[in-house]
Amino acid sequence: MMTELFRLEDVTFAHNPNVPPVMDGFSLTIEGGRRTAVLGANGAGKTTLFYTLTGVHRPQKGQVLYNGSPIDYTREGLRDLRSDVAVVLQNPDEQIFCSLVEEDVAFGPLNLGIDRDEVEARVEKALRDMRISEYARRPLQQLSGGQRKRVAIAGALAMQPKIMIMDEPTAGLDPQASMEVMELAEKLRLNGVTVLISTHDIDLVYRWADVSDVLNKGKIEFTGDADEFYSDPERVYDCGLLIPSVYGMNKDVSAVNGMDASPYPHSCSEFTAKFGRPSEVGTVYCVPVEEAEAADRYDSVMKDMRGMCTGVYGPDVRYALRERDVEFRFDAVDACFLKAVEGKDTVLFYDPIYDVSVKEQAKRLGAFGADIRTEAVR
């Protein structure tokens, strides 16, 4: 069930009266629980939109409703709003407040008046989710840009927000770290957090998003299903964007083969299922498992499944199985599904919370002619 979290009504904002508005009559609804992508060229107004959602910018015209009521710009009102809405900025240095990593991650929750024990537990969890526990007592200046980015995300996680806004969360991160961030975004969603991501990585976000909001020169150009947006190349160019590669290839090969472009594959496994037309598909043996049991489960399961490819999904299981030989350590759902399309069986270990997500993706793949089996391993 969708709930309306934010509603922007004809919102206009300019940094000062002498320059053109960065947001020029934005009307936009942000629904709870949907993976929302915010797209646009540099300067389209994405960051300004985010600052408006957290009450940093107050529009000169129009209003912003949060949960049905206009944002309360008093000190208390903004504190409440910001305890619900966390933002990870593109440049981590803009939101680093303390000298040590763990202090910095604790800064937000402490400011909300949460007691120290609880804050400590949150910090520990957030650091581990971002794989930076070993840096807890390191000064931030000594960390690389990618590591500081992780600290900034950990700081937002520790707030336990209802809405997580991530501005270019994967920029500057190496490929594995980017995948971890996307996994975390999915975990947040499964925990009931609404996630907004703005990114220039068109391919990454095309796979991820349920809904795409496209901004162009201070206006909302499009809001809805990405496949509809990309069907108009001129409009895409005009917005400073490009067509995702899977979208482009699907269009090309579908046209040549005389197939319908729909359903639109969004991932490698969906694309190969659509055009590879597998006669026989494999099984993905699913092992949702808690961190503490993961290693033992792996050893016992793999006794029976010797020789099969394995994947891990989720920060806890990945950490627990770091010493095991796992073929797909990142992006494992798509990788295991790809194997299934090839007709091979795989074993997928994941944090139990992702169960819904794995099943959803398997169901999507079914629409492309690959009815892979996902079988729970007892």
Next chain:
Amino acid sequence: MSDSLLRTEKVTFSYSRKGAKVLDEMDIDIPVGKKTAILGSNGAGKSTLFSVLNALNKPASGKVYYKDAPMSYSHSGKIRMRSEVSILFQNPNEMMFKPYVEQDVAYGPENMKLPKEEVEERVQEALFAVGMEAYRKSPIMKLSYGQRKRVTLAGVLAMRPSVLIMDEPTAGLDPQMAYEVMEIAEQLNSSGVTVIMSSHDTDLVYSWADEIRVLNSSKCVYSGIPEPFYEDYQLVQKAGLLMPSVYRMNRTFANLGKCELEPYPHTQSQLSVKISDRCATDFGVMNVVKVDKDTDIPALLASEGLEGLPIGIYGMSARTARNKTEMSVDFMYNGPENCIRKCLSGEDSVLLCDPIMVDKAVSSADFINGNGYGKIDVRTV
């Protein structure tokens, strides 16, 4: 003796005497004239390696060779290396030295103590190459991030380097600007410049690079063409990397018997042609039209009978000539690839191309024509 332009031999470097080794007896070589990608996770030592390759940092031990001669760290030696090997840093704001565009671009050549006329000529040429001629007198403060990136690139070009190193050139750029930067690098490579790039964009690198070098834990753990590296999932994992999606999908299609594993496709159109059902005879013709910056494009197209076809654009002179007309272009970005895609769908296409890029544009049909996937006629006009 070798085809390597830059080479390190057991190079060790750390930022302080007791600090961790960022480079640890690293051996790496950069082939001349090619496009080489340096891959590795955050903190693998990529940026430090770059600083060693242009004598910005001197290794604690080991040797760096440029054109087979050991690098000199004398003042004049360093100045020379910095003009031979130019680095485009990730953040343009760190490379801006002067308040106005033309001053900033002139900064490097002036430091090389070149005569005034030569500096002027280089500034003009570099600003043209990045499409920023019109902003010559603009204050840098007023430019957008993407424009600043182009100005810093112009500053690098004005040094007329033999080697261009780009550290995460597309980070923070929107997709179109990212393509523009990549096209400029392609243009330089066409004119003989050796290009080195680091990037976290796995798919971009795979479509771009002739060769890759993978850094992990302060060492170079892989040198060569990409495929053998991506075969080895343990090595890929350890290096903090992922397999390119085109590579993964090609492998799955091969395992399904839909196509052979080799030749490996590196671009969308290459994968598409491998897996589509089209019989090989009815591809369109790609017309590669050489365009100088003063060419009257509509007149040329009319005289060649090429009006009304989908048009792509490639290279700076073609962009400049096009900006003088009102004509619309279908593919402002990734011109050759998009024109090939049109041909695969059976339509003819026109690629307006900088003369220096013609060979590159023509060769984009090689994968299809050379491997029995059919024939795209490429007509050079």
